[in-house]
Amino acid sequence: MNFHVLTLFPDMVMQGLDTSILRRALDRGLIRIEAVNIRDYTDNKHGKVDDYTYGGGAGLLMQAQPVYDAWKSVQDRLPSKARVVYMTPQGAVFNQDMAAEFSAEEDLIFLCGHYEGIDERVLEEIVTDEVSIGDYVLTGGELPAMVMIDSISRLIPGVLHNGESAGTDSFQNGLLEYPQYSRPESWHGKNVPGVLLSGDHAKVGEWRLAQSLERTKERRPDLYEAYVKAHPPQERKRRVKRTNPS
Numbered sequence: 001m002n003f004h005v006l007t008l009f010p011d012m013v014m015q016g017l018d019t020s021i022l023r024r025a026l027d028r029g030l031i032r033i034e035a036v037n038i039r040d041y042t043d044n045k046h047g048k049v050d051d052y053t054y055g056g057g058a059g060l061l062m063q064a065q066p067v068y069d070a071w072k073s074v075q076d077r078l079p080s081k082a083r084v085v086y087m088t089p090q091g092a093v094f095n096q097d098m099a100a101e102f103s104a105e106e107d108l109i110f111l112c113g114h115y116e117g118i119d120e121r122v123l124e125e126i127v128t129d130e131v132s133i134g135d136y137v138l139t140g141g142e143l144p145a146m147v148m149i150d151s152i153s154r155l156i157p158g159v160l161h162n163g164e165s166a167g168t169d170s171f172q173n174g175l176l177e178y179p180q181y182s183r184p185e186s187w188h189g190k191n192v193p194g195v196l197l198s199g200d201h202a203k204v205g206e207w208r209l210a211q212s213l214e215r216t217k218e219r220r221p222d223l224y225e226a227y228v229k230a231h232p233p234q235e236r237k238r239r240v241k242r243t244n245p246s
């Protein structure tokens with residue numbers, strides 16, 4: 001998977017994604033990330049990429065020309081038309097299903113705005129998806145693009161190792177993840193739940209599902225309701241049996 005990020009702050013993007021699991025994925029060629037500096041494409045001899053908005057109002061707007069030419073420099077190198085994701089609080093709110101959908105693409109172009117946004121005309125011409133990472137406003141699209149790249153990358157086969165499996169993630173089955181414990185068995189007077197020491201895989205599976213349900217009901221009633229609607233009680237029992245090694 002190739003991520004192409006159109007940005008005014010290429011170092012921020014490259015440095016922010018060059019650690020830990022993503023660094024390993026980059027080293028192994030499972031993902032590639034390039035940050036394209038929009039400023040390199042401006043026709044303005046002073047390197048300007050923004051200007052005042054028509055109609056008045058505070059702040060500067062990124063102009064259409066440098067954004068379009070930066071996008072074209074990437075798109076012209078690609079074998080087919082790539083989706084262009086514009087990071088904006090006005091977009092659809094990003095979630096795990098969207099991460100899974102994007103992870104099937106060969107190339108993805110992210111467009112990061114700054115200042116008051118980007119001239120609408122270039123957005124109309126090149127953007128295929130408008131995505132927000134939540135109902136709050138950031139100073140630019142770089143952090144949202146990095147969030148998306150991280151969550152998409154870990155769904156690409158081979159990026160996570162066995163012990164880091166995405167299969168048990170929160171949201172993967174519509175529920176939050178169950179609590180987990182490592183050594184020692186007792187810490188600060190708190191003991192690991194006995195069932196996890198029992199070696200009984202079926203029992204462990206049942207306990208984990210019950211914990212997931214309880215947590216989701218308490219913390220995310222919206223997810224819980226959707227899950228209960230989609231999984232009548234009988235089916236939930238079968239799921240426990242099916243998903244546990246016997």
Ligand code: ADE
Pocket residue numbers: 087088089131132133134135136137138139140141144
């Ligand atoms: N740009 C500024 N705020 C944002 C947000 N919440 N999501 C995506 N892009 C943004």
